[in-house]
Amino acid sequence: MISPGRPVLGIDVGGTTFEVILLDGAGRVTAAVEDATPRGVPAAEAVKTVATAARAVAVAAGVEPRHLRGVGMAVPGRVDSARGLLRFAPNLPGWLDVPVAALAAEVLETPVTLEHDVRMAAFGESRRGAGAGAGSFVCVTVGTGIGAAVVLDGRLYRGVTDAAGEIGHVPVVADGEPCGCGRRGCLETVASGRAVAARARGLATRGEAATLLACVNGRVEDITAREVFAAAAAGDPACARVVAAAVAALGAALTVLVNVLNPEAIAVGGGVAAAGAALLDPLRAAVRASAWTAAAEAVRIVPAALGTQAGAIGAALFVAEALGGC
Amino acid sequence: MISPGRPVLGIDVGGTTFEVILLDGAGRVTAAVEDATPRGVPAAEAVKTVATAARAVAVAAGVEPRHLRGVGMAVPGRVDSARGLLRFAPNLPGWLDVPVAALAAEVLETPVTLEHDVRMAAFGESRRGAGAGAGSFVCVTVGTGIGAAVVLDGRLYRGVTDAAGEIGHVPVVADGEPCGCGRRGCLETVASGRAVAARARGLATRGEAATLLACVNGRVEDITAREVFAAAAAGDPACARVVAAAVAALGAALTVLVNVLNPEAIAVGGGVAAAGAALLDPLRAAVRASAWTAAAEAVRIVPAALGTQAGAIGAALFVAEALGGC
Numbered sequence: 001m002i003s004p005g006r007p008v009l010g011i012d013v014g015g016t017t018f019e020v021i022l023l024d025g026a027g028r029v030t031a032a033v034e035d036a037t038p039r040g041v042p043a044a045e046a047v048k049t050v051a052t053a054a055r056a057v058a059v060a061a062g063v064e065p066r067h068l069r070g071v072g073m074a075v076p077g078r079v080d081s082a083r084g085l086l087r088f089a090p091n092l093p094g095w096l097d098v099p100v101a102a103l104a105a106e107v108l109e110t111p112v113t114l115e116h117d118v119r120m121a122a123f124g125e126s127r128r129g130a131g132a133g134a135g136s137f138v139c140v141t142v143g144t145g146i147g148a149a150v151v152l153d154g155r156l157y158r159g160v161t162d163a164a165g166e167i168g169h170v171p172v173v174a175d176g177e178p179c180g181c182g183r184r185g186c187l188e189t190v191a192s193g194r195a196v197a198a199r200a201r202g203l204a205t206r207g208e209a210a211t212l213l214a215c216v217n218g219r220v221e222d223i224t225a226r227e228v229f230a231a232a233a234a235g236d237p238a239c240a241r242v243v244a245a246a247v248a249a250l251g252a253a254l255t256v257l258v259n260v261l262n263p264e265a266i267a268v269g270g271g272v273a274a275a276g277a278a279l280l281d282p283l284r285a286a287v288r289a290s291a292w293t294a295a296a297e298a299v300r301i302v303p304a305a306l307g308t309q310a311g312a313i314g315a316a317l318f319v320a321e322a323l324g325g326c
Numbered sequence: 327m328i329s330p331g332r333p334v335l336g337i338d339v340g341g342t343t344f345e346v347i348l349l350d351g352a353g354r355v356t357a358a359v360e361d362a363t364p365r366g367v368p369a370a371e372a373v374k375t376v377a378t379a380a381r382a383v384a385v386a387a388g389v390e391p392r393h394l395r396g397v398g399m400a401v402p403g404r405v406d407s408a409r410g411l412l413r414f415a416p417n418l419p420g421w422l423d424v425p426v427a428a429l430a431a432e433v434l435e436t437p438v439t440l441e442h443d444v445r446m447a448a449f450g451e452s453r454r455g456a457g458a459g460a461g462s463f464v465c466v467t468v469g470t471g472i473g474a475a476v477v478l479d480g481r482l483y484r485g486v487t488d489a490a491g492e493i494g495h496v497p498v499v500a501d502g503e504p505c506g507c508g509r510r511g512c513l514e515t516v517a518s519g520r521a522v523a524a525r526a527r528g529l530a531t532r533g534e535a536a537t538l539l540a541c542v543n544g545r546v547e548d549i550t551a552r553e554v555f556a557a558a559a560a561g562d563p564a565c566a567r568v569v570a571a572a573v574a575a576l577g578a579a580l581t582v583l584v585n586v587l588n589p590e591a592i593a594v595g596g597g598v599a600a601a602g603a604a605l606l607d608p609l610r611a612a613v614r615a616s617a618w619t620a621a622a623e624a625v626r627i628v629p630a631a632l633g634t635q636a637g638a639i640g641a642a643l644f645v646a647e648a649l650g651g652c
Contacts, residue, residue: 136486148586152483159588159621160462166585166618171578183616252497256582259492260474262485290509292492295485 006069007061008323009108010316011054012117012309013037013047013075013100015091019312020054022061023320031061032309043086043095044103051107058108066109070323072315073104073112074120079162084114113319117311118165121269121304122149123156124314129305130267138263139304140167142250142279143270145180146188150261156318167257168192172249187253191246193225193272199245200228203238211236229275246272247279251286258291258299269304276303332395333387334649335434336642337380338443338635339363339373339401339426341417345638346380348387349646357387358635369412369421370429377433384434392435396649398641399430399438400446405488410440417470439645443637444491447595447630448475449482450640455631456593464589465630466493468576468605469596471506472514476587482644493583494518498575513579517572519551519598525571526554529564537562555601572598573605577612584617584625595630602629 005025012019014037022031035053038046058065077089084101086092101112122131122139131137131151140148146168150157158164168188169181176185177195189195203209204220212231216222232239254266273279284301291299306313331351338345340363348357361379364372381391403415410427412418427438448457448465457463457477466474472494476483484490494514495507502511503521515521529535530546538557542548557565580592599605610627617625632639 134486152478153481155479157478160460160590161588161620161624163618163620163624164586164588166588166621169618170582170585171616181618256496257586259496260476260490260583260586262487262490262492264486290497292489292495292507294487294489295492298487298489
């Protein structure tokens, strides 16, 4: 995939932590670091702190930063890739119109390519993870929110205004719960980690979901989607209903993706995907039952494989390919 | 788009009629013929009849068939493009595993490329019709059935088993009407021309839909989707309900297409699309209300522009581009 050559850095800045990886000239991950994303400081300062940590990764591996072939950087939010700007990031308060690429390039003495984190994680999975070898591939993230990114016929597909893959905001419940996007009843209001936890907290507060309450020692505020899936598996009927609604809505969304895109593989990642077979098995069954047969039979539904490094690996590989490395 | 050179023939074989067009070396349509698809004869004979008619179009335009650059041929059904085979065509009884490309090439003395008609119509619309200039484009056909074909970043996208765009079989009603695909409640069972007509015939038989019955002089069997839309527009409340259900289901499907693909344009064609603004206006409103804002604002929802010639023009242009004409 990657031609022999100079190393490439990949950086993925999340709301809580950031990841740095170094790809050597043969495309192998030879160094990796994870650390806390600086908070409570100006965005420009935080970017420089991250870039300095990335620089240290290269130096520790014996690579002079200015000898890097390139740097790929993934951020969570609206990105203007052409200008290297992060427009807005809901999980990075205060990061508004930040020239992330230019700030990082100054520290790293190398041009930096800025991209959206979900896209880069999908790209990483398509090249080295759950989608390796799949010509057309969808990477669905079910975490606090729900998003997807698509690699079609081997190429990252963005859509005409960089908005392709917004499955989290497909309407699934008429006049449903309000969604952060301003509409109602979006997939995220039923199946995101935030929604699953909120619905279960509501039940627990009303005295239902006894098993769930026991899981968190009666502390309703400690309930996350993980505990809801665990309590459902342990037989809590209220939690089972919440999980069933989430899985049914996700299954319907995956069915549409399969019918429209006819992909070879769909990877499911993100915090809620940690539920494993409890999530994936019913999703596979839903697609088998409801999607167009020729497309349902062709698709593998698999867990994402690269974990927290997916975005950093994807950003590095994206830059390497863009520079003619494949 | 098309480099100067020798002419290209485009042929579109439908269940009822076939269309032939001749593109000159500059990509202009210089001749066109429509005729009835032969029925009640063996498929091989029918193909040769169509090819002979196409040959005559070229000859009449002063083009020796063997001087053609190529021939593109569109057929309705499952196609094995690599082998030039039509596997199966629901609307062409008896056409099973027919080597259409080879049979036509014999008559035309030129290699023939065989493709699916909905894909070719979409390709034609993307190059010369409603999608001209749109980088990413979806062409939705609402006729007897419902299908879609997608041109993404300028390229025809097929999916991994040639099944991309199967929106007609997205489930929209839980435990709904049986669908020809073997499942229940697919979009086609609510919004296709066949479904709209069948639902209205049921109402008319039960004595509802008086306006509709008047439109067809009391002959229930003459009811088609066209009359149902007309009666709804004239105030028939039963027909208005049938149309509203169809439009709502189509609007939901378009909303998903917009969120997943973020296209620049969606063209709506097919028999039901002849309803014009009565169909397109509520579809635009549904997408505006329900799709992700950045994607909803970017998309134009427009009528298909090439009419019955779309498939033939698309097939000719597809071949011309494949031969290096663009």
